[in-house]
Amino acid sequence: MTTSPRPAVSVLMPVYNAASLQRDGQSALESAVQSVLAQQYDSFELVAVDDGSDDDTLRILKSYAQADSRVLPVSIPHGGIVAALNAGLEAARGRYIARMDADDTCHPERLALQAACLDASPQTGLVSCRVNFAGDREVNGGYARYVDWTNTLLTAEDIALERFRESPFAHPSVMFRASLIAEHGKYADGPFPEDYELWLRWLEAGVNMQKLPQTLLNWYDPPTRLSRTHANYDVDNFYALKTRYLARWLAQNNPHHPEITIIGAGKTSRRRANLLREHGITIRCWIDVDPRKIGNIVDGIRVCGRNALPETGKGFCLAYLAGHGAAEELEPFLAAKGYRKGIDYLLAS
Template sequence: MQNPLVSIVIPFKNTEDYFLECLSSISQQSYLNFEVIAVDDSSTDGSKKIATIIANTDDRFTVLTNQGTGIISALQLAYRKAKGTFITRMDADDVMSSTRLEVMVRSLQKYGTNHIAVGKVKYFSATGVNDGYAVYESWLNSLTADGKNFSEIYKECVIPSPCWMVHKSDFDRCGAFNSEVYPEDYDLAFRFYKNHLKCIPCDQVLHLWRDYSTRTSRTSDHYAENTFLDLKFHYFKEIELNPKKNIVLWGAGKKGKTMAQKLINAAIDFRWICNNTKKIGKHIYEVEMQSVTALKEIENPQLIITVANQEDQKAIKTLLESLHLTSYEDYYFFC
């Protein structure tokens, strides 16, 4: 089929200030064969009314009411109604570029199943985009341009939740939205990775990401730092952990200590190294802190690195490469 149906699922709650712009950007897509399944998650403002007005004038739009509670339940309801060959998600406060669906559909038609169509993103805000989001945007787009998103998945979510598209058959194979794990977008990215889907390179901005003070990613406990670490550690154990290797934790800051506790609680033996001369030789959680030089004596190491400074990361990578260690086989940056 030349122009297969695309199902767009949209959970929404109290986004009346932005929802019309979001839905209008979908209505104005250059690709016409789509369906929108929008699920209201207990809105108390005019969001549902806005969606209903659009649905009454365009039969490609359907508005449902969440029978459960929360974004995952809303996504699951929307997906149960989806009939498309391709599946994508949209957030109710964001904006699609006019060619987003067309670019993604053509990419998937070219590359076939076992692939994810992604696109570059751009943050925008009425009050200006802060430095943290600007850095994340630049990092994410650099990965997307080459389709190398999964090469740094343990650092941060590498698939922007509203800017991907997959074959429905692949989505079902990856478990669709059938997960109660938060943050649900990062969990889905890990499941794409676990099932060996490949990202299709894209050098176009296909999604405009709106930032504002009450956006869910800013306010929800599900996006707290410890939740991200829980998710990373869960998938590291499931996908990467090699019983034939010796686990080494690099870094003794806050994240390093949190990871040490997780390793201890999981009964995983590990060596702990750092560059901080004040900590070397001391015991934290009854584990001796060793110098980085000890790494040269450890056979078959598998490193979890929690050092966040970018310049330090470059130096670490140079050292590990000099020891003939390979990224995503022998070492993983967790931040």
Template sequence: MTPLVSVLLPAFDAEPTLVPALQSVRRQTEARWECVVVDDGSEDGTPRTAEAAAATDDRFLIVRTPHRGLAAALATGLARCRGRFIARMDADDLMHRERLARQVGALEADASLAAVGCHVRLFPRAQLGRGWRSYERWLNAIDSVERVRAEAFVECPVAHPSLMIRRELLVEFGYRDRGWPEDYDLLLRLLARGHRVGIVARRLLAWRNHPARISLTDARYAPASFTACKAAFLAAHFLAGVEEYDLWGYGATGRTLRRALLAEGKRPAHVVDLHPGRLGQTIHGAAVVAPDEIPRLPRRPLVVSVAGAGPRRQIRDALTAMGLRELDDFVCAA
């Protein structure tokens, strides 16, 4: 029988966490699944652990490849997926038992949705610092198609191990390795083409945070790589057709994004700032102005690059009160 959902699960040296990850797939209330486990050239007991699961449940399919990295492993696994929907999963995470059922339900209820994510719970809790807890709160505050799109340049608004996507779209877009996160790249390409990505607003994924996680050890997932990804998509879409834009914020976040956009041929004409020592000055040729001067400036795309959800909320409210529209006139990009 053809499965309804293909769980696409790459694994590299994941022996310590793979058993509970696969058990969480097995206990799903939606039973019409297959799980394609791609062993990316592991040197530990990952292949043996995966084969043991397949020996007791033929819904597990094991694919072994030489070690080529995550994007290649995902592409290899995708070619073996047969389900109408593809659910991403990592070898160190845990699914809530209703994850597949609820995400399938969301996609079947709304044919306009290309994909859905869900809320997450980072664990183990004792090891989470303030930054990770703040990130979790931000991620779990995203609860609609509109919020996914509005937050897309702040950070990746969908935890990729929580993604479920229609198979035909993932086959069309695929995974690619551009030197930045392949999951963020996929999401931004989907949004750039006008596809709607929603959120099932329940914590359906336990997302393991540990020092060996690939997002913490691989340069493709470093902050600079995320910024390069944002800048490339901003330049190609929101800032397409212009060389100059206005930049709100010149702290560390704004400075980093300015440099990345400069590499894409985009430079700020004005910097909007509240610091009294900067007002009336110039920064790299851009005049520094106060927020209340925005309505008198020549109309240009405005990029808000400010850290912190609270300050961004205040800026959004202020710009909306000026008659500017988010995603048309301005975008937030942390």
């Protein structure tokens, strides 16, 4: 009995009832598989984990496996995305793990470029890429703006400092070293987005992450996407997860810990920032530009104008700004005052 050589890259693709989704007259699942098999890179396997589908998903995957030995179908009882991801990690043989979803497509050079980056940068643990938002920008403008924002985060520094605003990666765009699983743990199951939790955990452990400037993935936005339908991705769960990691970051990096100044005094901003108080963080004051709010006492804390911002080196500010473009307006103002991101302030929403 012969064993095929160990591939450099294992493409991990969890699949659940994906056979019926059609795009441009073809099954989206088949488009995804074909985009992987068309890679300009030889040393890979596609670990396609069927999460107990009750449609033709497994049959389709097995038909590809019969035609191409690089396709490895794995069938498990239905257990959800985390169970499927971790089953795929167990089956994967590559030294690098590339994520892929069954309703997206990747560009032919994706694996080659990402693997080359990890080969050339031993200090880099994870590399992503820019993605093309392939959904409807008019209907799903918020999601499109999120994708545009992630595409601005290329350096390890930007990714690390921006991670408390949103997840800095489209999950199916990443490739990471398989050794990170043994070092820092696999996907965790709980009331939170499993990918964001993994990035926060690994970044906290010091894993270096970067993003290639090339656009190498078409990220579609079907109505069945888990981030739209599953309770784990609910906004309250998202902020509970983020707050837990943010509180630990502040304890390690805020020289004025546990005191912070919160920029943003709207109802939503206060609700999110108040979660930090459950972790022992003390809020010095709220900062806002709305004259109707300035001078009020809300949640036991005074609302002040921007003139109450601490001098550089004498306080740490955390910005919770929900409005579109608000953070982009704030940062030049703070820079003009000499504030440095990660030292004097951080954006948290």
